[in-house]
Amino acid sequence: MVAEKTEKGRDELRLAMRRNRSLFWMVGLFSTFVNILMLTGPLYMLQVYDRVLGSRSEETLIALTILMAFLFGMMGILDFARGRILARIGARFQAMLDRRVFRAVLRYDSMLNRNSENTNNGLKELEAIRRLLASPAFASLFDLPFTPIFLFGIAIFHPWLGALALIGGGALVLITLFNQITTSAPTRLANRATSASDNVAEQLRSEGEMVRALGMSEAAFRRWHRERHSALADSVLSVDRSGLFSSLSKTFRMFLQSAMLGLGAYLVLQGEVTPGVMIASSILLGRALAPVDTLINQWALVQAARQGWRTLSALLTEVGEEEPRTALPRPRGALTAENLTVVPPGAQQAALRMVNFDLAPGEAMGVIGPSGAG
Structure with missing residues (x-):
């Protein structure tokens, strides 16, 4: 029953995730190469102990060391690039939902007889999900x-x-x-x-x-x-x-x-x-x-993001997207008054009676009394 109540909000969050699908594929590709290059250390030690020490060949040791340094350098570059991509995935996810969550928070806050927990935490929970997406904990999911x-x-x-x-x-x-x-x-x-x-x-x-x-x-x-x-x-x-x-x-x-x-x-x-x-x-x-x-x-970060996902799902489900408003023509800025009568508060007689005037954009008009005091 709870899942049904938050399904619509989950769909919105999943849609925002799917829009980053190409970046996720790129992270997966980089993770594949990073983990393959992780074998550099074990293979290097295997060759040093079984070949270099047995043959006492300095040339072999130098060649293996140069190759090892190059492979580890490539691994570091790919791992750095993967982290940058994950940071941008988190930023894009938050940017896609910032307007939607912000408006949902404002509308939810204006409703009567509501629990305000989601209202105060909506933007914070979105930030918690972004932090997880950009964290080493999320990168480790691609290594698992x-x-x-x-x-x-x-x-x-x-x-x-x-x-x-x-x-x-x-x-x-x-x-x-x-x-x-x-x-x-x-x-x-x-x-x-x-x-x-x-x-x-x-x-x-x-x-x-x-x-x-x-x-x-x-x-x-x-x-x-x-x-x-x-x-x-x-x-x-x-x-x-x-x-x-x-x-x-x-x-x-x-x-x-x-x-x-x-x-x-x-x-x-x-x-x-x-x-x-x-x-x-x-x-x-x-x-x-x-x-x-x-x-x-980093389980605390994972827990915060999971709670944020549930909270946002409930918030976005309960507060649907606003329907598009009717586009109105831009105001011209002209003012027309016909038969205008004004009675000041507490007065018995009208200060203005049956006044007609037109004001074009950029024009101003003042109303002064007999003494010029206004």
Whole structure:
């Protein structure tokens, strides 16, 4: 039922997203090349440990290093370009909806018997979505499809290494899900409480002169502080839980990379893999899990954008687009009066009686009394 009530607004938001489709395809293309070039580090270490150290060839080392530097330079350029494109996607999305949301906010605010939460947050929620579109968290969504490919690459080195990487990746996904489950409610409550405190502050500020004149400053502060304290309590709870999972994911990822080195060293001792494979597997694992780690660390941004999407969907659904107005001819600026009679307030006789005149654009006329006082 809720989905039906916000479907029209969602369609407007999706339409604005679809207008950036060509830019999204470009980001996807750049992400493909960036993730392919991410293999430079593991392959470089693999060649250094297995070829250069074994052959003791300085020429090979120099050639590999020059190639590695060139590939990493290309990766940096593509990653920078991808970030610029995402920033412009966010800016275009906001520019497309600025007028629509602004007018919806004004119209919604003028309606009676309405909850003003959407009104005060409409433009802020649009800004929250823009920030997500331009953030590394959104870029990591384009990197996520390559995580299984990197995990498969580790499994090619050795099945045990692949199993460890798969188990570790699954554990990080579970951490992400628990993060979503445990932080969604406090974040939503914190946003509502913050909105309520902002509403109270705005109302008191607009009526500040009257509040001070009536000596109600302290009572006004207590009212605002009550809402603010509730917002801070919910916000601290949300940050605590989000920080817990962020620290947990970071610690587990570091442990997992060390465990990958340990397992690789054991396999080297058993003669099943080379030292280069041991180092390359650890680097590849870090790259595979980086998008998940980024999403966990920036989950507050994701939550704010999701809440903003829901709020804007409800606002745009409830406040439809204004129908086009009838185009009227441009006023000529001429003034014609026929049989004009004016009786001043409280007077018994007319000051002007049956007056006729025409004023062309640019002309002025004054009415003066018998004494010239007007």
